[in-house]
Amino acid sequence: MDGTVLVADDDRTIRTVLTQALTRAGAKVHATSSLTTLMRWVAEGKGDVVISDVVMPDGNGLEMLPKIAGDRPDLPVIIISAQNTIMTAIKASEAKAYDYLPKPFDLPDLMHRTAQAMKHSVAARGGPAPMAAERPEELPLVGKTPVMQRLFRVIARGMNADMPVLISGESGTGKTLIAKVIHELSDRCSGPFVTVVSDDLEGADGPARILARAGSGTVLLEDIYGMSSEAQGRLVRMMDAPGAGNPRFIATCRKNEGEMRDDLYYRLSGLVLNVPPLRERVEDIGLLAAHFMAGAGDLKLSPAALELLRQQSWPGNVRQLENVLRRSGLTVSGGEIGAQDISEALGQVPEAMVRPAVNETLGDAVGRHVQRYFDLHGGLLPPAGIYARILREVEMPLIEIALEATGGNQAKCADLLGINRNTLRKKITQLDIRVTRRRKMM
Helix, strand or coil: CCCEEEEECCCHHHHHHHHHHHHHCCCEEEEECCHHHHHHHHHCCCCCEEEEECEECCEEHHHHHHHHHHHCCCCCEEEEECCCEHHHHHHHHHCCCCEEEECCCCHHHHHHHHHHHHHHCCCCCCCCCCCCCCCCCCCCCECCCHHHHHHHHHHHHHCCCCCCEEEEECCCCCHHHHHHHHHHCCCCCCCCEEEECHHHHCCCCHHHHHHHHHCCCEEEECCHHHCCHHHHHHHHHHHHCCCCCCCEEEEEEECCCCCCCHHHHHHHCCEEEECCCHHHCHHHHHHHHHHHCCCCCCCEECHHHHHHHHCCCCCCHHHHHHHHHHHHHHHCCCCEECHHHHHHHCCCCHHHHHCCCCCCCHHHHHHHHHHHHHHCCCCCCCCCCHHHHHHHHHHHHHHHHHHHHCCCCHHHHHHHHCCCHHHHHHHHHHCCCCCCCCCCCC
16 A cells, blocks of 8 residues: 555554554554644645544544545545444535544455545545535434444435435334435425325325425335335326426335335335344444433443343334333333343343353353344344354453453453453454453452
8 A cells, every 4th residue: 555644533542553554554654643633734735545533632523524625635534433323424425525434443444445545546536515504413323333334324325316215124123214314414304304105195186285295305105015006006106297396205115025016116216225123233232222221311221231132133123122221211220221121121031031040151151042042033043143243242241351350451361361462452442342440459
């Protein structure tokens, strides 16, 4: 990689990791924890690629993008952020960031994208448009898993595209929410958002009334598969003659739960969004739980409760998770939701799931939980990748408990675990483990 990379991140570990990796790849690296320093380097003409965090001690990395674009329109900027919400992806796209990756990022993937950006910087780039007007900071679409980050990027890039959208997914995955987000963050946000069900299409003037209400806003066609063939035919004719307002059409459908006329599908499938079920994004459950409990004061989720939530199959998806957490919050005694509270909210017998048997070995306990995880899928196979997920779930608490036992001393912890200290550091970074140094009474 022939060129210079400017790295701005307030996390010294990330700066060190990126500096070492990029240097090994042949690049020159200037790293800083200050946006002020980064902007000075940019103004001085240094760097061929920028890698920047969003939240920094002296500013916001996204807010610097218009200034960078004005001074150096050929300088690609890769945004990395621990703020794993759809707003981050959308703002990065609006500000014309070259690329966006959530933390914790995959280092080989970031290296590949940086190499591509380095090649791209050779060609002149047009200046990006100014950032859009201020928009709501908090939206209930969160996720750090790759499948959700891909979905966020597609939404961000297709938000203002002049084409219909088809959102497919199981019940409770948030299809309607995504439709509202697309409308509220698009150029059509000042227009009406009109929700249409099958009954709205009845009568000769049904479609005309819908178009009159929608104007140049957005029409959401709820549950296309639940509409009759006749109703779907009316939709086809309505889309072919949208009137003077020419609204955008967004439709939702439950995956594999019905049929759609071919002529309607061809009209709706300009942009197809497949929303993953919760069982395929288990790593997001902690983020979702934190979001749902955000308005509950000091209420927290215990590690055992989170583990129990991660073991469920969630046929009702995110909506079911929200309901379980709300029920748990109503009955909890104290400031922490425990595994027993979750079990009771799920309508299950807590002792059988959270209390180990007498003289049970670690292997027995792991085997019991793995078997239960398979049983929860009702004869179907769990999502692919279970080997890595289970190893991660064992590895993370093992390292956390060992660090706690050694007072955060990484040298002692590595010795206790019987692994190389560099390996331990790598695991701490990969698993996003917070290390707190303290004196340990032995």
